[in-house]
Amino acid sequence: MTMDFWYAYICMGLIYAVMAIALNLIVGYAGINSVGSAAFAAIGGYTTALVGIHQQWPLLPTVIASVVVGTVVAVALSAPILGLAQEYVMLITMAMSILVSDIASSTTSLGGQTGLIGLPAPQLLGKVLLVPADFLPLLIGVLVLASFIAWRLGESPFGRLMRATRDDDLGVRSLGKSTLGRKVLVFGISCALTSAAGALLVLYNGLATPTLFSLDQTLLVFAMVVIGGISSVPGSIVGAFIVVFLEPVLQQTLAMSPEDSAGIRPIVFGVALVLIVRFRPAGIIPERHHVPRVRKAVTEAPVAQPGALTVLEAKPAINPAEPETAPVVVEIRGLAKRFGGVVAVNGLDLKLREGLVTALVGANGAGKSTVFNLITGAIAPDEGTVLLNGDDITRLSPQQVARRGMVRSFQDLRVFNELTPMENVMLAGRHHPGESAAGVFLRPLASRRHDRELAEKSAEWLEFVGLDPAHKARARDMSFAQQKQVAFARVLATEASVFLLDEPLSGIEGRAADDMLTLVERVRETGRTICVVEHSIQAISRLSDWAYFMEGGSVSAEGSIHDLLADPRLGEAYFGAVS
Amino acid sequence: MDLNLTAQLVISGITQGATFAVLGLGTSLILNVANRFHFAYAATITGSAFAAAVLQRDTGLPAVVCLVIAIAAAAVFGALTEVVVYRPLATRSGANATLPIFVSSLGVTLAVEAALQYYFTRESPTVPFNLVGDSVIALPFGLHTTRLDVITLTVCGAIAAGAVVLLRYSRVGRIVRAVRENPMMASAVGVRPQRVNVSILFWASACAGLIGCLTAAKYSAAAGMGYGSLFSAFVVAFVSGQRAPGLRVVLVGVAVGLVQSLSVLFIPANLTDLVVFGILFVYLSVKGLSAYGIRLPARHPVRLTAGRA
Known part of the structure; x- marks a missing residue:
């Protein structure tokens, strides 16, 4: 040979x-x-x-x-x-x-x-x-x-x-x-x-x-990637050599003809693909990536309970005793959305005022979460207007809405499972030179410097929500309550002026729920505008300065939560449905 | 334009479209109800074609017996793929199962296609399957068809019609639609989504097996022959839409067959897949515009009536 x-x-x-x-x-x-x-x-x-x-x-x-x-x-x-x-x-x-x-x-x-x-x-x-x-x-x-x-x-x-x-x-x-x-x-x-x-x-x-x-060649390249390890550059190289070298190895070890070894090779790798996806989905060399380090002084701070909110710039406080006098930040006029024959939101009018916590309450299916989807651009409304600080944002995309200062959380969390808590929060940072391909190759030092600063700031956000910034586990391996903290820290780290919180207490209870309420209160103290969708009346009573009651996709009443619940019809509509 | 040729192409297109309709119905159910990107559908088509052709060549069994055995093998292969390969991945990965199932499907396809090529095409790249011979049937106006095409159109038409009626009016259809809409809610009322998925893979694969055998009877069994059919089936399923009723899938299938057949008037016969690709590309490009923030005007302006919930 x-x-x-x-x-x-x-x-x-x-x-x-x-x-x-x-x-x-x-x-x-x-x-x-x-x-x-x-x-x-x-x-x-x-x-x-x-x-x-x-x-x-x-x-x-x-x-x-x-x-x-x-x-x-x-x-x-x-x-x-x-x-x-x-x-x-x-x-x-x-x-x-x-x-x-x-x-x-x-x-x-x-x-x-x-x-x-x-x-x-x-x-x-x-x-x-x-x-x-x-x-x-x-x-x-x-x-x-x-x-x-x-x-x-x-x-x-x-x-x-x-x-x-x-x-x-x-x-x-x-x-x-x-x-x-x-x-x-x-x-x-x-x-x-x-x-x-x-x-x-x-x-x-x-x-x-x-x-x-031929298409078979594509399938073989897929086999190389999966066998070596998805998201792993060394894995791709190893996978390619394994797939290519099986042919000569079969010829040398089993005395196969070149035709036989070339014919057997795709069969072996087809079966290998199925087995690897089933039993070793990460491949031979699993995905590993660099996790930014934070200063030791930060990581030694006490954790596991809400910290002090020092990273968010404070705004003048609003007097909740007169909520109707606060400036309107978000105004929704005649918002409507229909899915096929189902009217999800129907001529909704609503205002979010600066520095206040506004609650959207109503039974399941009243259209509360759909309102969040509509005003943040996740779903395009059929009718109506959404104004943010007087500007029409009705047709803007979610990223455009977020860049204008209105950011939402999700009921189903949507943490980035394969990233650490720190990386999750760092993604909220703005104007990162390393997030463009040009910046990666042309401004590596600026990118690294910005990343370090962002890591330190993100560490403070994690501490604020009660998480250890040095936590190395991926988000998917954390408990639901911890994932909830990560998601909340990520939203806050955008430093937006309006936060839309979709059921911040769902799935958590006891001390974790109490800590979450404390966090929201501390954010309110900085003068941010908050809108919260939540089923817990105790939580709404503790947090909200103003509340809208939604039925059948539109607002049927507004006022303080105590006034709303004093109305026997609304009380029955709400508690009757949730019980 | 040669009217006689055009009419002849319409006849071929309807026959071809009937096979696309059957494959499209199967693909649509697998995609939208079982939620599987079943790339191995191509291997099912190729495998059944080879099974029928090789059985006939090596055992001398009657063509119909070979056909039935090949269809049964295809059905079992589809059901086993669901139970042994896809279901464990779906159970483990939940909502993130798209990539693992897709990669597994690629693996199954790679292994089966390569095995068929390795074991059955050493002497000749194709293996013929003689189902009904190649007798020509004369039609009025100088047109003609073949006995095989008549059988193909009749069988596929009957399957498509039966499936449309079954899905629209029967209890089975309601169960399938319930699983498509919400598997969890369906299971809450006694439906077993896993069993529905296996049944769908079983029957859809049986249909793929039939089409594979009919294609082999027309052109011979050849390695990779399933890819083209799979592509057409996917186009029919995607263009029909996620919640399309069976009748729409069938009509789209026939339309794609007709367009592909008539395109021979303008481009070489071996490039007719380009036309299907063109349809798909335009459809997806228009659909994709919204991702760039370009929203097309609504076809039916929405008027909401107060109090209608």
Whole structure:
């Protein structure tokens, strides 16, 4: 067995590692389930072949041209659907994989079934690349570059934001961050790397054929990512080499013919995919990422009970005895929303006044949470107007509403499960240079400095809600009450002027519930405007300065909670329904 | 335009559309009721085609017997995939099960397609399946069809009609719709969603098996043949909509078949999938506009009546 035999497989391993890293960027970090690897590689690969045959450009311009063409085509075809549910992305990328192979095999100018063969051997720095060993420096260089790009993106604040987006897109947008542009960017970077890998595959093999880029190849790249470990750059490299090297190992150990080993390989990895997802979903090298450290002085502060609120700038207090005199911050006029035949919100009028806690009460199904969804842009209303500080925000997106200073919490928490409490809270920070791809590569020092400052501030927020900032567990491993604290700290860390709290006490009781009420009271003391949806009348009585009673999607009464509950009809409507 | 050719393409399109309708109904139920992105549907189609063709080649059994065995095998394969592969992942991952189930489905597809290719296409890339021969039936105005196409249209039409009626008017249909709307609430009133999911995978896979065999009878069994059918089935299911009634799915299936068939008038026959892709791309792009903050005007302006809740 000559060294060239092994060099050949090493070269294939290096090329497929680039493809696996590219796929991992979108599946692992961005949560975009694309099945288009082979299609994007084919675009790059066939471009290389056509340029090689017809233009005979040097290697570098050829690869660059292939990357540009592959990226532009892939992004143009995928960008319109990246904001939709994952099933659509799977479908459109699957379609691309099938079609690109079909087009290649039925187009004469692309060589049809035979493909484009007889490409001239590429040259690098004056040296003609003829045997596998000649390709090694080039392929290693490209893999190092791809790994660096993926590692920098993945381990940066940008990567943190993408992982949060993967966990919960709306959760990120409700903190004032755009997600779609970043998804398209990551998708574009991934397509560029995949196109480069496709170009190298064609250059290395000296031909471009439909079978080189069939849908089965995409499935094998998926196997590399899952076996190595989703969201793990080293995992992608290991996974690629395992998949590629099974073939020669079968030939050497079981004396299989090359045809047999090539035929058996996808069967083995198909079964391996099923077993790994079932029994070791994290893969061989599980996802690990850098968790920002905080100063020791901060972490030694007492925890497990609400701390002092020193991080939120205080505003002049409002006299709750005269709530109707406080300035209106949020005004809702004639808001309406219908889902099919169900009227969820029906001509709702409501005002939130500065520095006060306003409660929305009513039986289940009265439309309280839908109101939050409508005024924060999560759902578009059918009719009505929402004004924030006098500006019309009715048609704004959740991130635009949050950036204007109105932030909500969710009844179902929506913490980012794969991130630590600290990372969850850090995502609320604004204007982070490291959350843009350009900032990651062009302003690394500024990004690191900002991240340190943000970590320290986030530590204070965690202490305020009674959590240990040095907590290293991921949010998914924390108790429900702790997750609730993380979610609350994250909302407060936006430093918004209006907070909408959706059932802050649901699922917690006793001391945890009492602590949560104390936290809300302390936030009110800073002069923030708060609107709270809550079923506990005791909690509403303790917190609210003003209350709206909702029935059938509209407000049927307003006043102090004591006045409302003194009305026998409202009392019956509320308690009758909840009991 | 050659009217005779156009009419001939309409006949082919309706036949093709009937198969898309059946596959689309199965895919729609699997996607929207069982909540599985069942990529392995492609492997079911290819597997049943090979099962029928290889059985006939190696055992000499009558074609109908091979067909029935292949359909039964496809149905069992679908149900087993649900019970052994998908259900444990759905139980463990809950709302985050999309990716694990999808990846598992890719794994099943990769293994089955590769195994079929490895074991059955060594001597020849395709294995023919002779179901009813290739006898041609003459129609008025110089048109024609084949006996196989008539059988395909009749069987698929009957299945589609039966499924539409069953889903719309029977107790089974109510159970399926209940699980689609809210599995937890359905289980509270005695429905067992897990059993419904297995049944859906069983019957949808049986239909896929039938289509696989009919396709093999027309073109021979070949590795990867299920991908194209799967793609068309997904397009029908997605374009029909998440809560589409069965009749709409069937109509969309027939429409896609017709458009694909008639596109031969304008583009090469082997690129007709491009037309389906075009339909899908335009549909999804329009749908995706809202993600960029571009909202299309509502087709039916909403008027709310006070007090109507």
